[in-house]
Amino acid sequence: MTKATRDVTATQASAVLVSTIIGVGVLPLPLFAVRAADTGGPLVTLLGSVCALIGLLFVAALGMRFPDQSIIQYSERLIGKWPARAIGACLIVFFALLTSLTAREFGEVVVTSVLKQTPVEVTVIVMLMLAAISARNTMSTFAYIHFFYVPLLLVPVLLIVALSLKNAELLNLQPFWGNKPEGMLQGILTIAALFQGSFVMTIVIPAMRRPAKALSVSLYSILIAGGLYVVIVIAVVGVFGAQETRKLLWPTLELAKATSLPANVLERLDGAFLAVWVTAVFTTLLSSYYLTSQSLKQLLRLEEPRIFTFFLLPFVFVLAMVPANIVKMYEAVLNVGKVGLALTTVYPGLLLVIAWVRKKRGSAHER
Amino acid sequence: MNADAPRPFRGIVRRTARACPLLLAAALLCGCWDRTEIEDRAIVLGVSIDKAPPEAENEEESVTHYVKGLGPPASDLIRVGVQLALPGRIPLGPGESGGGGGNDPQKTVWVVDVVGHSVNDALMNLQQELSARLFFGHLRVIVVSEEMARFGLENIDDYFHRNSEVRRMAWMMVSEGEALSLMKASPKLERVPSLYLMTTLDEGIRMGKFPQDYIGIYWSRKSKLGQEGFLPYVKLKKNQTLQTKGLALFQDSRMVGATKPLGIAVYMALKGNNPGGYSAFVKVNGTEVMTHVTHRESKTTFELRDGKPFFNFKMAFELNLEEKLNDELNIQDPTTIREIEQSQMAGAKKLIEEFIGQSQSLGSDVLGLGEYVRAKAPGYWNRNVRTKERWQRMYKEIEYKIDIDMKIRRIGMKAE
Numbered sequence: 001m002t003k004a005t006r007d008v009t010a011t012q013a014s015a016v017l018v019s020t021i022i023g024v025g026v027l028p029l030p031l032f033a034v035r036a037a038d039t040g041g042p043l044v045t046l047l048g049s050v051c052a053l054i055g056l057l058f059v060a061a062l063g064m065r066f067p068d069q070s071i072i073q074y075s076e077r078l079i080g081k082w083p084a085r086a087i088g089a090c091l092i093v094f095f096a097l098l099t100s101l102t103a104r105e106f107g108e109v110v111v112t113s114v115l116k117q118t119p120v121e122v123t124v125i126v127m128l129m130l131a132a133i134s135a136r137n138t139m140s141t142f143a144y145i146h147f148f149y150v151p152l153l154l155v156p157v158l159l160i161v162a163l164s165l166k167n168a169e170l171l172n173l174q175p176f177w178g179n180k181p182e183g184m185l186q187g188i189l190t191i192a193a194l195f196q197g198s199f200v201m202t203i204v205i206p207a208m209r210r211p212a213k214a215l216s217v218s219l220y221s222i223l224i225a226g227g228l229y230v231v232i233v234i235a236v237v238g239v240f241g242a243q244e245t246r247k248l249l250w251p252t253l254e255l256a257k258a259t260s261l262p263a264n265v266l267e268r269l270d271g272a273f274l275a276v277w278v279t280a281v282f283t284t285l286l287s288s289y290y291l292t293s294q295s296l297k298q299l300l301r302l303e304e305p306r307i308f309t310f311f312l313l314p315f316v317f318v319l320a321m322v323p324a325n326i327v328k329m330y331e332a333v334l335n336v337g338k339v340g341l342a343l344t345t346v347y348p349g350l351l352l353v354i355a356w357v358r359k360k361r362g363s364a365h366e367r
Numbered sequence: 368m369n370a371d372a373p374r375p376f377r378g379i380v381r382r383t384a385r386a387c388p389l390l391l392a393a394a395l396l397c398g399c400w401d402r403t404e405i406e407d408r409a410i411v412l413g414v415s416i417d418k419a420p421p422e423a424e425n426e427e428e429s430v431t432h433y434v435k436g437l438g439p440p441a442s443d444l445i446r447v448g449v450q451l452a453l454p455g456r457i458p459l460g461p462g463e464s465g466g467g468g469g470n471d472p473q474k475t476v477w478v479v480d481v482v483g484h485s486v487n488d489a490l491m492n493l494q495q496e497l498s499a500r501l502f503f504g505h506l507r508v509i510v511v512s513e514e515m516a517r518f519g520l521e522n523i524d525d526y527f528h529r530n531s532e533v534r535r536m537a538w539m540m541v542s543e544g545e546a547l548s549l550m551k552a553s554p555k556l557e558r559v560p561s562l563y564l565m566t567t568l569d570e571g572i573r574m575g576k577f578p579q580d581y582i583g584i585y586w587s588r589k590s591k592l593g594q595e596g597f598l599p600y601v602k603l604k605k606n607q608t609l610q611t612k613g614l615a616l617f618q619d620s621r622m623v624g625a626t627k628p629l630g631i632a633v634y635m636a637l638k639g640n641n642p643g644g645y646s647a648f649v650k651v652n653g654t655e656v657m658t659h660v661t662h663r664e665s666k667t668t669f670e671l672r673d674g675k676p677f678f679n680f681k682m683a684f685e686l687n688l689e690e691k692l693n694d695e696l697n698i699q700d701p702t703t704i705r706e707i708e709q710s711q712m713a714g715a716k717k718l719i720e721e722f723i724g725q726s727q728s729l730g731s732d733v734l735g736l737g738e739y740v741r742a743k744a745p746g747y748w749n750r751n752v753r754t755k756e757r758w759q760r761m762y763k764e765i766e767y768k769i770d771i772d773m774k775i776r777r778i779g780m781k782a783e
Binding site (some may be wrong): 033039112113133171172174175177180239241243244246247254257260267268367 | 389438528531534535583586587588590591592637735738739742744745748749
């Protein structure tokens, strides 16, 4: 399938990455940043995005070396069949977990703030089903879906940020490195973990028209998504102050709640923001679900691309329902995210070094 | 069974099977669980919270606690008053008579009050008596009695902060005397009483009478390490009007004092809030004139002097002359204008010193001077302050200097 259609352009690939990265993490992001280094939150977010960029560059560099294969496939050529399969299985489990936690986090926000009587199971399963149905598409449709939604994600968030900045105070953002910067390192990892959806790059590259552009695609998409994240944190901390942000479970949602359109056309924008955010969650969920099912297919060397889309659904759903409460869920999100960094950043880094040392590369003409 | 079906039918069956998940999704996505008719909602417009005498415990039924005495002691009882919008009675447009409610504010809303140990306890007691579900999405005003505010607002803050329906743009105010009476007030200017309370303060912002201090802003200020929150301090007057009496100063969640009405002007001057809205008497050559501040500008700078924070307030005002009490002064004379400016400068300085002095003695840094220290001198902050309590103590000893520039720009339509 991937060999037959190489029609994802660089712009589309960036769109996939941007809309994948911007997801549920937007809501608690300022809380994570502020917990790490109070007023240094924006700096932590910036460094977190840089950290995420490094991981993504590893993936992109590997993808350029092996333009026809995904990580599941070329890792076998680099470190041997069985070790690669074991780690591949870990990657698949990790992304299944990431999918389920994303869906659960979404469900929790919806139950807490909008649909209070709807059981969380319903919200979660509806979202997962949407992702499963959409994951049956080919890579080019997948890219089109993301491309279509990107402006919908960026514009409203930027609007809310721009409108809220008039209430921001510079003092709330000083000192830029934070009063207690000890938690900085942990915070950087936490924030970097929010970018992990970008690992979907590994299955996008084999469908890209010009895989050589993978590096600049990674750079631009992190620039956009990371830039948006930094701007959100600046707005939230600027408006509320670091100490108040600490008290809010979803500071970005609270920011939307505190922001009104000029002349009070709408006094609170949280409703509008949540509507947009549903799309953001959907695209993220779609990517991680797609990545999981495609990787599983490749690991088991099956030809039929849609085989696992519905098969995965019950497993992901049950995983999503495991955390007992919202506090446990966030604990899981943070821990899974940090463990995931080893898989999505360190592992590609190692593979890249091995590829360099063993001088392995796979190109279209070679095979 | 489909296997035997003729070929064209099989296609249809397959297509229907494919449409099933979509139909299911459509049915689930429309959110039927949370369908609420607007008539089934008890829309809360205003809430008042008073302390209740311990005897009131007999009024309370065991709705949230089975055993009497479980939960906080009876001395912590509160009385919560709730102003509910009557469905169909709230006038929608300015010209409308409001569906039969007429213009009498008492007919557009319904005020009920209950006793409880905490805000949620009281509201649950109330819910037990009401057929409709309480809905806080349109809550505009929370009035807290001074007694309650001095007791502490931790529980109240927590409840409204946690509730996802409450807006950050709602107002919270402290009333001198009973808070419930503000819910029952029937001002003539608005047909919905709590909207009147809200408009008084919202218009206050526009006229330069009051700084922005929505509940969300109050929460943010209160949370900061080097700042305390304040709330509008109000009183219901005999004409059923609401007087803004000053700022209720807080230390953490506890009210510690209140300023005079001119204290609001001083606060706004120190913050450089615009437009200017206050007038004051100025003594010149044995007589008085009144001036009105039209524009304020202010800059606060901070430095460390001998290991202590030292603040510089630099302010500039633009004034209009509004009235003379008699004909003794000649306004055409530039020296007179100069004298008025000088005299007002001295007066303003005194007012500011009084304001800061009061907040210092109460240990309530409403100006957020501690935030300057935290933001501009983090090293000093980490070494000497670090916690809010420590700053509350340090604030009492800070020193400052005031620089004021007064300029009378206009004198109205009279030449002399």
